[in-house]
Structures are given as C-alpha cells and as structure tokens.
Amino acid sequence: MDKLIIEGGARLKGEVVVSGSKNSVLPIMAATLLTDQPCIIKGVPNLRDTNTMLKILRSLGKVAEFDKGTVSIISTKHANFIADYKLVSTMRASFCVLGPILAKLKKAKVSLPGGCVIGLRPVDLHLKGLVALGADISIDSGYVIAKANKLKGHHLYLGGGYGSSVLATDNIIMAATLAQGKTVIEAAACEPEVVDLAEFLIKMGAKIKGHGTPIVEIEGVKHLHGAEHAIIPDRIEAGTLMIASLITKGDVLIKNVLFQHLGAVIDKLQEAGAYIIKPDSAVHVRCKKKLQPINVTTLPYPGFPTDMQAQIMSLMTITRGISVITEKIYPDRFMHVAELNRMGAHIQREGPHAIVEGIKQLSGAPVMASDLRASASLVLAGLVARGQTLVSRIYHLERGYDNLDEKLRQLGAKIWREKE
Numbered sequence: 001m002d003k004l005i006i007e008g009g010a011r012l013k014g015e016v017v018v019s020g021s022k023n024s025v026l027p028i029m030a031a032t033l034l035t036d037q038p039c040i041i042k043g044v045p046n047l048r049d050t051n052t053m054l055k056i057l058r059s060l061g062k063v064a065e066f067d068k069g070t071v072s073i074i075s076t077k078h079a080n081f082i083a084d085y086k087l088v089s090t091m092r093a094s095f096c097v098l099g100p101i102l103a104k105l106k107k108a109k110v111s112l113p114g115g116c117v118i119g120l121r122p123v124d125l126h127l128k129g130l131v132a133l134g135a136d137i138s139i140d141s142g143y144v145i146a147k148a149n150k151l152k153g154h155h156l157y158l159g160g161g162y163g164s165s166v167l168a169t170d171n172i173i174m175a176a177t178l179a180q181g182k183t184v185i186e187a188a189a190c191e192p193e194v195v196d197l198a199e200f201l202i203k204m205g206a207k208i209k210g211h212g213t214p215i216v217e218i219e220g221v222k223h224l225h226g227a228e229h230a231i232i233p234d235r236i237e238a239g240t241l242m243i244a245s246l247i248t249k250g251d252v253l254i255k256n257v258l259f260q261h262l263g264a265v266i267d268k269l270q271e272a273g274a275y276i277i278k279p280d281s282a283v284h285v286r287c288k289k290k291l292q293p294i295n296v297t298t299l300p301y302p303g304f305p306t307d308m309q310a311q312i313m314s315l316m317t318i319t320r321g322i323s324v325i326t327e328k329i330y331p332d333r334f335m336h337v338a339e340l341n342r343m344g345a346h347i348q349r350e351g352p353h354a355i356v357e358g359i360k361q362l363s364g365a366p367v368m369a370s371d372l373r374a375s376a377s378l379v380l381a382g383l384v385a386r387g388q389t390l391v392s393r394i395y396h397l398e399r400g401y402d403n404l405d406e407k408l409r410q411l412g413a414k415i416w417r418e419k420e
C-alpha cells in the first residue's frame with residue numbers, strides 16, 4: 001500500500017484538467033447490461049472503482065476493456081445473473097447492477113453491499129422500487145434475489161428519510177426502461193450523474209423524460225441497443241481542486257468543468273471569500289481576501305453536496321471564526337474530524353453538526369484515510385499545514401480521484417508517494 005507525504009506551504013498556481021465523473025461512469029457501465037450490443041464509454045477516469053466495475057461486468061459475462069480513458073463493452077454468450085459478494089462488498093455502487101440484470105435476464109442475485117464508514121447505507125428504496133415494478137424480492141445469505149418474468153410500469157414514490165436516493169433512482173430508471181408500460185418515479189434524485197445516465201439510456205433507445213427533476217417518466221421498450229457516450233466531468237473533483245487553490249491562497253485555472261453543476265459549491269466558496277470567474281467550461285479560483293467563516297448544510301442536489309463536506313471542513317479549520325457544518329445525508333460522515341484535530345484543528349462534533357473554530361495554522365502529522373472524501377480533506381489540510389503530513393491508506397483516495405497527487409504536484413504542491 002502507498003502513502004502520501006505532503007510538505008505544507010506551497011501556494012498552488014497554474015492549470016489543471018478535471019477527469020470524468022466517477023459517480024456518472026459507474027451506473028453508466030452498469031447500464032450496458034441492458035443490451036447485448038457493444039457500448040463505448042469515453043472520458044472514463046482511471047480509478048479503483050472503475051476497475052472494480054470492469055471486473056463485475058466481466059463476472060456477469062461481458063468482455064470489458066479500458067484503454068486510454070475509453071471503456072469498450074461487448075457481450076459474450078455467457079450472461080450471468082449473479083453479482084458476487086467478493087466484488088460487490090468492495091464497492092457499494094455495484095448494487096446498481098441489480099436493476100439492469102433483473103430487467104434483461106428476468107432474475108438477479110446481487111450481494112447486499114453492507115455498510116461503510118460513512119453510514120449504514122441501506123438499500124430499502126432500491127427494493128421498494130423494484131417490488132413496485134412487480135419484482136419478487138427475497139433476501140438469502142446476504143444476497144438479494146430478484147425475479148420478474150415481466151416488469152410492469154408503475155407510479156411510485158422513491159423518497160426516503162434522508163431525501164432522494166441517487167443509486168436507487170438509477171436502479172429503478174434502468175429497470176423501468178425494459179418494463180411493460182409507463183413508470184413514473186416521484187422524489188427521484190436530480191443529481192447531474194442521474195441525468196448523464198438517462199442521456200446514455202436514451203442513446204440506447206430508452207424513452208425517458210423529466211430526468212434531473214424530481215418526477216421522472218420512463219416508457220418501457222422491448223429492447224435497447226448499444227451506444228457511445230462521453231462522461232460528464234467530475235464536479236466533486238472540480239470542487240476539491242477549487243478548495244486546494246483557496247486553502248493554499250493560490251491561483252488556479254480548473255478546466256473541464258460544468259459550473260452549472262457546482263452552483264451550491266461556488267456560492268459557498270464565494271461567501272467564504274473566493275474570487276471565482278468562469279471562462280468557458282472552466283473556473284478560475286483564487287483567494288480575494290481573508291477567508292470568512294461560513295455555515296454549510298449538505299442536501300440532495302442542487303443543495304450543497306455531502307461529497308464536498310469533508311473538503312470544505314478542511315478549508316474552515318484555518319478560517320478564523322466559527323463555522324458550522326451540518327451533515328443531513330450521512331449524519332455519521334465525520335471520520336475526518338478526529339484526523340483533522342490531530343493536525344491541530346479545533347472541531348467539535350454535536351450529532352449531525354461539526355462546529356469548527358478556525359485557527360492560524362494546522363501542524364503536519366501522520367494521519368489515516370478512512371474513506372474517499374475524508375482522504376481528500378486530509379490531503380487538502382496537508383497542503384497548508386506547517387511541516388510534513390503523512391496520509392496512509394491512500395487506496396481510499398485512489399477509489400475516486402484519478403492521480404490527484406500528480407495533479408497537485410503539477411500545480412506546485414510538494415507531495416509525493418512512498419511505499420507504506
């Protein structure tokens with residue numbers, strides 16, 4: 001396993017290009033299970049999670065190749081309806097193969113994903129949606145077993161206790177594309193990654209309307225054909241790089257950005273004192289003046305994304321004043337707090353709230369990554385801490401960021417890898 005060493009203090013300057021969106025490419029790769037025809041997906045980031053999804057597709061009978069950012073997927077004669085625990089348990093997003101396998105093969109056996117450090121990660125909404133489409137669902141030995149000779153369109157409500165569910169929306173949209181008749185999903189997730197999935201499905205011949213709004217309508221069709229698609233840029237990587245520029249008082253041009261996907265993030269960073277201009281499909285971020293403390297609450301899109309919560313917390317640890325960060329999607333998503341406090345931060349957790357009292361400077365320390373976005377927050381803190389920060393278990397980071405250390409190094413960060 002590798003670790004990252006970061007010498008704090010460099011102000012980031014220059015240009016960086018954002019990779020394709022992890023949370024868009026994973027469900028889109030799963031959607032290729034809905035057809036026997038070849039699919040080509042471009043702009044794919046090189047991540048542990050995309051490699052895991054390639055392995056899952058191969059285990060389900062696809063030939064899936066990844067070369068220079070392009071994934072090509074073709075079917076073999078050995079379609080398999082079982083998604084194995086060994087692979088699914090390493091990546092929760094794999095659960096979104098359930099809907100497409102069931103719709104295509106009329107049966108599916110997919111391991112329950114289990115929880116992770118950011119929360120229990122239940123799948124009740126996924127199962128509720130599939131039952132509404134007429135699936136027979138049972139749980140046996142840690143697997144979901146789903147059967148449906150013919151899925152039937154239905155008008156269903158998919159909201160849960162924490163609002164809409166991204167992957168449950170993905171699963172039900174994909175299943176509904178091959179169902180008989182019309183499906184209406186109320187309280188559908190509106191994230192840009194759901195929209196990107198729907199656009200890919202429409203290219204495959206699906207009939208979908210309202211994607212990106214809370215009411216999505218799908219008219220089932222008999223079959224879907226292959227398609228070619230380019231993935232949208234990763235808005236969370238873009239937001240992470242924006243904070244890297246701000247936290248180091250740098251001046252960075254971030255390219256390949258759809259800033260319409262970053263409304264809440266840009267709004268909050270401007271409130272904190274960022275100077276952000278938006279040339280064509282880019283954002284130029286620098287610190288206008290002394291940063292100001294802010295209050296942030298994470299919400300389903302278009303609200304402030306939970307996947308940016310840890311990163312903005314790092315920024316607030318060195319912003320004089322009191323900032324309150326409230327996590328409404330995953331109330332336990334605070335594994336980064338203890339590690340940031342080891343670097344001298346003053347963060348107090350009160351239930352779903354983190355109260356951050358900004359200090360003058362963090363001090364470098366050995367810290368441990370626990371999940372994807374917590375890892376990013378520790379790297380951001382290391383960029384500005386006095387002395388050296390050593391981030392271990394960076395395989396968490398590699399799950400969702402394509403060469404982040406290399407991108408930061410190109411901007412002048414003193415960051416390198418060593419074997420653990």
Ligand code: EPZ
Binds near residue numbers: 026092168189
């Ligand atoms: C997606 O996960 C993202 N992952 C997550 O990104 C992201 O944090 C999350 O959406 C919220 O935006 C991918 O897209 C691969 P949810 P997902 O279902 O779909 C509860 C990252 O860092 N819920 O939208 O699994 C759930 O517990 C990752 O890139 C139920 O109660 O999340 C949570 O509180 C982390 N029942 C809330 O809904 C269900 O059946 C939102 O979860 C499903 C979810």
